[in-house]
Amino acid sequence: MKEHAWTKAMPGVFVMLWSTGFIGAKYGLPYAEPFTFLVMRFIIVIALLGVVVGIFRAKFPSDPKLWLHLAVSGLLVHAVYLGGVFAAIRLGVPSGLTALVAGLQPLLTAAVVGPLLGEKVGPRQWGGLALGLIGVAMVLSTRLTGVRFDGFGWDGMAFAVAALLAITCGTLYQKRYCTGMDLRTGTLIQYLAALAVVGPAALATETMVVQWTLPFVLALGWLVLVLSLGAISLLMTLIRLGEAAKVASFFYLVPPMTALLAWALFDEVLTPLALGGMVATALGVALVVRK
Template identity: 30%
Template sequence: MTPTNQRAGILLMIGAALIFSAQDAISRHLAEAYNVFMVVMIRYWFFAAFVVWVARRQAGGFRAAVRSGFPFLQVLRGTLLIAEVCVMVVAFMRLGLVETHAMFAAYPLIVAALSGPVLGEKVGWRRWAAIGVGFVGVMVILEPGVTVFSPDALIPVVAAFMFALYGLLTRYVSRRDSAAVSFFWTGVSGAVLITLVGVWYWEPMSPPDWGWMALLCISGATAHYLLINAYALAEASAIQPFAYFQLPAAAVLGMTIFGEMLRTNVLIGAGIVVSAGLFTLWRARVRAQGARPSKARANRAPSAPSTDR
């Protein structure tokens, strides 16, 4: 990976994060007037069409994209993601963009905590300490004992948990399936599943809102296209921290468009959660880089005795 590719990957990741923030604002606008399932269903129809278009351009075409070593887990991934999208849109309406994204920022910490039982990875004391610090940040946002606790505050936490499981399953299926295969199954299975629900909630949409819906679909495809190219140019561990640009961007949109307030406890708590999340991402990158020389040495000396204990 050259420095030029890394810079390009970072810029593409930032661009994707900013577009995803705009997409969240449009989703909130439409969901305030129409059923959440219908809004997400139409969005996923366009996404599925985009996924099929990408698959046809890949090596091996459509047949290669369909061929999965974990079809059940791929469908489960699609189910988790479509459910997470619906829950997040509900959270946007109940809590607003600012507080929803502040809570959702804890998902890397959940990934780190569950990587042991789900993937069998070892989580060291440094990352467990970061997970604990992140939990403190969540408590700062919730303010238990200071204000009356609202069950709505748990909605983005549920979304973060589902997205973390989706990410862990993505890493698990990558042992056999390529990124192109996982991307295809995510879009197509998600579209089929949400259609089975959303079609029962269809309602007429005004012409201006069809314009917003078209913008929602186009922005989603554009953001995913930027994301694909970002991961193609640079290592995931190098560019993933820049996905946090979505948090301040969503906060600005929430305050300027929807009149949301940035409370002090939310600002402080989000800062703690993001800092802890960035630390876990950094530690994961350090561990990955440390593992590469070991693999290289193992490849140079295949007859060396095992050092597993």
């Protein structure tokens, strides 16, 4: 009974934890460059996972193909997605617009799950996905008011689109090839692969100077423990247990939840339009996941 209750609660917990990632980034990015921030985050996560693997003597995959699949999944979900989001914002793309681009993931996932995974997306699911996207747009439209859209170039938008494609392909790839992984060793392999790409990128493009302030330390600790370990483990578990289109639909709830957190922490205004968008988003996700 307890396990069943936890399974039902996992999507809500995942949305809450994943949403705090944007808040943590807002606190920490003023004190470190994006790729440098990710490198430090990955190194600490790898060290902690190494300790966990050693204590529990978790077994690494015996099949070399699974190692390769885990590396590809890690590159997509951790390196390209996070790197793309951070790079887009650094190049001037408004964070709200970046989130809106990433918010296309459920629709993109639904469009390709049939041919790739043999999952059926019916008219009700398509309607829910469309309603969720409208809700996300309503929430973010109020946060983009007054933003000039000519303040960034195609390079910034290219990074945002790359992030969208990476998280979409990463979740689909994880569902198809990596559902049998041990969460401890599998996640360790994924982060090692991500570090192998983000590390050289940071060395080549950034100064790698960090201002060790209390906000940065707290943000880094939160992103390591809550996001990189907690939320990612929940995402991998949800992918293993659920259909790809349904799991992707939960990402629609992230921008509204982030807006609520920003309202609570930073006194950002919540307009009636944004509140209506949150309701529309929740209804859309309900349509997708309802049996």
